[in-house]
Amino acid sequence: MSHEHRDDTGARFGMWVFLYTEIILFSGLFLLYSVALSKFPHEFGVASHKLNIYFGAINTLVLLASSLTMAMAITAIQRGKIKQTIVLTSSTIGLAIVFLINKFFEWSAEIGHGIYPGSEHLAELGPGVTQFFNLYYFTAGLHGFHVIIGATLIGVVTVLVKKGKITPERYVLLENSALYWHLVDLVWIFVFPLYYLIL
Amino acid sequence: MNPLINPTALGVDKVLIYIFGSSLLLLAGITTVMIWFVIRYRRSKNPEPTSDSHGNLGLEIIWTVLPTLIVLSMFWYGWVNYKGLRAVPQGAYEIKATGRMWSWQFEYGNGRTTDKLYVPVGKPIKVLLTSKDVLHSFFMPAFRIKRDTVPGVDTYVWFQAPETGSYDIFCAEYCGTGHADMITTVEVLSPEDFERWYNENAATATVARGRQLLKEQGCLGCHSFDGSSSIAPTFGKLKGLKREITSEGQEHEIQIDADYLRRSIRAPGADLVEGFSPIMPAFGDEISEQNLDEIINYLLEGEAKPALDGNKLIEENGCLGCHSTDGSQKVGPSFKGLSERTSEVKHDGQELKVRVDADYLRRSIRQPKADVVDDYPAIMPSNDQLSDAEVDAIVKELLKK
Amino acid sequence: MSESTSRLGGFFTESPRSGILGWVTSTDHKRIGLLYLGCIVTMFIVGACLGLTLRLQLFQPGHSIMSAQTYNATFTVHGVIMIFLFIIPSIPAAFGNLVLPIMLGARDVSFPKVNLLSWYCYVFGAILAVIAIFSGGGPPDTGWTFYVPFSTQTTTNVNLAVTAAFFLGFSSILTGINFVTTIHRLRCKGMGWGKLPMFAWTLYATAWVQVLATPMLGITLVLIFMERTFGAGLFDVAKGGDPILYQHMFWIYSHPAVYIMILPAMGVVSEIIPVFSRKPLFGYWAMAFSSLAIAFAGSLVWAHHMYTSGMSDMAIMIFSFLTFIVAIPSAIKIFNWVSTLHKGSIQLAPPMLYALSFIFLFAIGGLGGLALGAAAADIHLHDTAFVVGHFHYVMFGGTGFAFFGALHYWLPKFFARMYNHKIATIAWALIFVGFNITYMAMQAVGIQGMPRRYYDYLPEFGPLNMVSTIGSWILALGLIIMFVNLWRGIRNGTPVGKNPWAAATLEWTVDTPPPMENFGEEDPVVTRGPYDFKGVVADEP
Numbered sequence A: 001m002s003h004e005h006r007d008d009t010g011a012r013f014g015m016w017v018f019l020y021t022e023i024i025l026f027s028g029l030f031l032l033y034s035v036a037l038s039k040f041p042h043e044f045g046v047a048s049h050k051l052n053i054y055f056g057a058i059n060t061l062v063l064l065a066s067s068l069t070m071a072m073a074i075t076a077i078q079r080g081k082i083k084q085t086i087v088l089t090s091s092t093i094g095l096a097i098v099f100l101i102n103k104f105f106e107w108s109a110e111i112g113h114g115i116y117p118g119s120e121h122l123a124e125l126g127p128g129v130t131q132f133f134n135l136y137y138f139t140a141g142l143h144g145f146h147v148i149i150g151a152t153l154i155g156v157v158t159v160l161v162k163k164g165k166i167t168p169e170r171y172v173l174l175e176n177s178a179l180y181w182h183l184v185d186l187v188w189i190f191v192f193p194l195y196y197l198i199l
Numbered sequence B: 001m002n003p004l005i006n007p008t009a010l011g012v013d014k015v016l017i018y019i020f021g022s023s024l025l026l027l028a029g030i031t032t033v034m035i036w037f038v039i040r041y042r043r044s045k046n047p048e049p050t051s052d053s054h055g056n057l058g059l060e061i062i063w064t065v066l067p068t069l070i071v072l073s074m075f076w077y078g079w080v081n082y083k084g085l086r087a088v089p090q091g092a093y094e095i096k097a098t099g100r101m102w103s104w105q106f107e108y109g110n111g112r113t114t115d116k117l118y119v120p121v122g123k124p125i126k127v128l129l130t131s132k133d134v135l136h137s138f139f140m141p142a143f144r145i146k147r148d149t150v151p152g153v154d155t156y157v158w159f160q161a162p163e164t165g166s167y168d169i170f171c172a173e174y175c176g177t178g179h180a181d182m183i184t185t186v187e188v189l190s191p192e193d194f195e196r197w198y199n200e201n202a203a204t205a206t207v208a209r210g211r212q213l214l215k216e217q218g219c220l221g222c223h224s225f226d227g228s229s230s231i232a233p234t235f236g237k238l239k240g241l242k243r244e245i246t247s248e249g250q251e252h253e254i255q256i257d258a259d260y261l262r263r264s265i266r267a268p269g270a271d272l273v274e275g276f277s278p279i280m281p282a283f284g285d286e287i288s289e290q291n292l293d294e295i296i297n298y299l300l301e302g303e304a305k306p307a308l309d310g311n312k313l314i315e316e317n318g319c320l321g322c323h324s325t326d327g328s329q330k331v332g333p334s335f336k337g338l339s340e341r342t343s344e345v346k347h348d349g350q351e352l353k354v355r356v357d358a359d360y361l362r363r364s365i366r367q368p369k370a371d372v373v374d375d376y377p378a379i380m381p382s383n384d385q386l387s388d389a390e391v392d393a394i395v396k397e398l399l400k401k
Numbered sequence C: 001m002s003e004s005t006s007r008l009g010g011f012f013t014e015s016p017r018s019g020i021l022g023w024v025t026s027t028d029h030k031r032i033g034l035l036y037l038g039c040i041v042t043m044f045i046v047g048a049c050l051g052l053t054l055r056l057q058l059f060q061p062g063h064s065i066m067s068a069q070t071y072n073a074t075f076t077v078h079g080v081i082m083i084f085l086f087i088i089p090s091i092p093a094a095f096g097n098l099v100l101p102i103m104l105g106a107r108d109v110s111f112p113k114v115n116l117l118s119w120y121c122y123v124f125g126a127i128l129a130v131i132a133i134f135s136g137g138g139p140p141d142t143g144w145t146f147y148v149p150f151s152t153q154t155t156t157n158v159n160l161a162v163t164a165a166f167f168l169g170f171s172s173i174l175t176g177i178n179f180v181t182t183i184h185r186l187r188c189k190g191m192g193w194g195k196l197p198m199f200a201w202t203l204y205a206t207a208w209v210q211v212l213a214t215p216m217l218g219i220t221l222v223l224i225f226m227e228r229t230f231g232a233g234l235f236d237v238a239k240g241g242d243p244i245l246y247q248h249m250f251w252i253y254s255h256p257a258v259y260i261m262i263l264p265a266m267g268v269v270s271e272i273i274p275v276f277s278r279k280p281l282f283g284y285w286a287m288a289f290s291s292l293a294i295a296f297a298g299s300l301v302w303a304h305h306m307y308t309s310g311m312s313d314m315a316i317m318i319f320s321f322l323t324f325i326v327a328i329p330s331a332i333k334i335f336n337w338v339s340t341l342h343k344g345s346i347q348l349a350p351p352m353l354y355a356l357s358f359i360f361l362f363a364i365g366g367l368g369g370l371a372l373g374a375a376a377a378d379i380h381l382h383d384t385a386f387v388v389g390h391f392h393y394v395m396f397g398g399t400g401f402a403f404f405g406a407l408h409y410w411l412p413k414f415f416a417r418m419y420n421h422k423i424a425t426i427a428w429a430l431i432f433v434g435f436n437i438t439y440m441a442m443q444a445v446g447i448q449g450m451p452r453r454y455y456d457y458l459p460e461f462g463p464l465n466m467v468s469t470i471g472s473w474i475l476a477l478g479l480i481i482m483f484v485n486l487w488r489g490i491r492n493g494t495p496v497g498k499n500p501w502a503a504a505t506l507e508w509t510v511d512t513p514p515p516m517e518n519f520g521e522e523d524p525v526v527t528r529g530p531y532d533f534k535g536v537v538a539d540e541p
Ligand code: HEA
Pocket: B026, B027, B030, B066, B067, B070, B071, C145, C258, C259, C261, C262, C304, C305, C306, C323, C324, C326, C327, C328, C330, C331, C334, C362, C363, C364, C365, C366, C367, C369, C370, C372, C373, C374, C378, C381, C382, C383, C387, C390, C391, C394, C395, C398, C399
């Protein structure tokens, strides 16, 4: 392109619009959740006690921390501290991986107890509990998928920072990946209380 | 559409006529104006535009307000008449309808089931709808009524036929291969014909009727058929059973017979079965003599099992939704000439030639997916609702065809 | 394609890379637009031929050219192709990409790379859809609505089909984001909101619907996939689920989707009518805001597809009411278009013929929609051929005709050649007549009570179905003539200059075909309104 036109505000704006779509994507699942909850308030309480709250709490802390490192990365690049930026983004990725490992253990534990979508054990536990765990697995699964995407995105950004493609003058891509990461965090902030803490 | 005059159709048609009518006027108006402008201001006659008006607030307001009023009237009219479709008149006659791939089953008060809907003329009918597998929709164009049947959910429609005759029933919600074959009719009979039809093959009728009376009289509030109730002695096939009873203070054993039962109903205090307290109310003329006989007969005999009629089962279980009896191709293979057929089937993976015999047929009813006849989709549901006896009855019939 | 276009200048030749590679890797909005156009027209032809076979099957009762299963698969594929691969991307993705940036005085969309990505998503989705037809348990047979529980039970290839639809939805979202941002950020100097061509306004409204509604489709399709793989029972009553809930989720997207289809079409018509009556668009602001009103109100009426589903009567009342509210902005548009003709100087060029017939056909379809929106009437009409007639009127008679109008209006600009007007007019007449015969008969038989998705029907529905089928042949004939004429036009029609129609929007001020970057060194500055035709003259052919 001869006319290399640049519009950071536009880029940020576009990202925000994209985040709306993500929110609506998840809101579909939260919609199902609210309907099911109003249908089986008691069973949902029972089911949510089957979840290991420690896994959930730790993961919440991990994600909050990762959001923090991501925010710091932006200030770092604004201050022109490239090294620090790279360290911070990398640690965000690290935390994302911790989150996923944590989730892996949590899920394998539950699946070990025969609790997974379509399992006979769930069927025995009755419709309310079944719905709870179906939604739990699908929501958490979709969220986990977003964690993977976000981490990859940040990985790319880190490389670009190394290569000097993202500079203190031009870092909107970093900003956008941070925005995306905050969304992933935000969704979890809803998932955690709804599934681990209710009643 | 059908000229039949009936309450539900009248309600819907009023709305259709109002909306289509006013729409037609609007359309005609808009189109004529459009065409007139095109002719009047065509380039050859009007080489230059004679106005460059950008708009006119007054007009905008007019054609915002007018349509609003029009559509609101349409909405209101449609809603009011819709409520009529849901408000079932008092004393409507209830019939259960079950949709399943791909046929309808109707069940009547006396437990009788059919694949056509039989109703008395001039009486409001409430059809209780449900489904066994996927979504279906109960649609009777002549009465302008339609309602989806949803598995595990009960809903209803009502209608009333002012004259006898036969009208179509369709399945209007797409439900798979046989969707278009899920057609039957409602047969509107005169009250006498309906009464006759309702009571025919007495065997099932009266037995079930005895039970019906027990229910109506509230006997089943205290008595059970399976010993589940501890308030009062258990029903079931009572004939000849021995009972320890106390009458006028002294205990003795009797064999249950008609007189005993009659007494215990008319004058329950007279003799009291061991271990139960004297709480049963006496039944006087609220039970007519003839009804009483039916009850007693029922209590003595229990459910008399009528001989299973294979053809009736085939009809009621919707087999004919997919299989023809005249050799014509439908969703599944025809029943015609089954007995002397060898069909080529796919039996877990490999092609086989099988001689059609009782075992084969029994298998294809119990596990339809086990061997699938070539060139037919593997979509037959496994009919778990059938008892082995019923399956045998069906097979016997099939081999005759 | 490269061979046929080698004679052309502009964005056809100026390109970093040459040949096919230069096309499939180009981020230029015009090239992407043409790529879309090619795919979309192909998809339309495929889907349309399937539609023709549907009509053949229904030519008369009993006689059947295909089995029930084949018929079910055919209308499912026909519906999926027409909705997700033809009509939703038709005008926004093809003509939006071609002309929107130029109209705004921009050199490209805000995110050219994302734009290309969205085209790849579209192609990927299309390929998956085709694979779904020819692989696995056979073509999907659920109808384009994928209603549970049937869609979770059928053994046919539903998984691939929903995955395909998912990618198509994603492509649509990306386009939406691009357009919203572009319209906000890249309007050239002087292009205030009040100078925006109506096509841009409608695309703006459309883009918001695409962005806010499509994700709901995404999640719904994912859930079907999950249901089929895990048998979790999200929509299974026995397991505490609710099949009606699925219908809500599906229509929360799919009703707004119908306004994704119609709004850009309304935009095209609002461009064509002023140009061919040499008069400003009547009630500019009314038109602009009614577009936004349709987008907004249209997002609140989804459950009017579910009057018989068993939801509460209260819900039925509310949704019926809202449905009628949506009709008002559409009415406003109709009246403004007609008034634009008043005292104009009207030339019945092919694009104008399509624009005017759009008004007529959309009015019929929309007024039919009112009958469907009324609770009592819909109980009778729901899931009958009348609904099928309704949506062919609005989708094909509405959006389809606007799409054909757009082809006749803008293709000369991008291929620098004019098709034969006489043949175009004959083709239009055939299409118009054939269309009305086909779908009027279909609506009538629906009122008689013939359910939709029936591969065979009772004799009483025979005559009208036969009429409808015969109509579809006239329609087909017209369409073939139209496509052939356009094809010959762009290959070797008479050359045209910058502005064959004497239109006032920006795309007609740049060279034909437009150059890369659209504008020369310095950006354009807009001083006149989009429909201010004073002193604008058509260049002589
Ligand atoms: C381009 C797509 C499109 C558009 C624009 C519309 C527009 C409308 N549709 Fe339609 N519709 C579909 C595509 C579309 N529809 C599809 C695909 C289906 C079936 C899906 C399926 O089941 O497969 C469907 C089904 C459908 C149903 C469900 C039917 C059923 O299954 O039972 C309903 C019910 O309310 C409905 C209503 C409406 C209404 C009120 C409008 C309104 O927006 C119409 C507004 C327009 C006008 C009102 C006419 C123009 C105005 C005038 C002529 C001026 C005079 C008017 C007045 C004074 C009011 N539509």
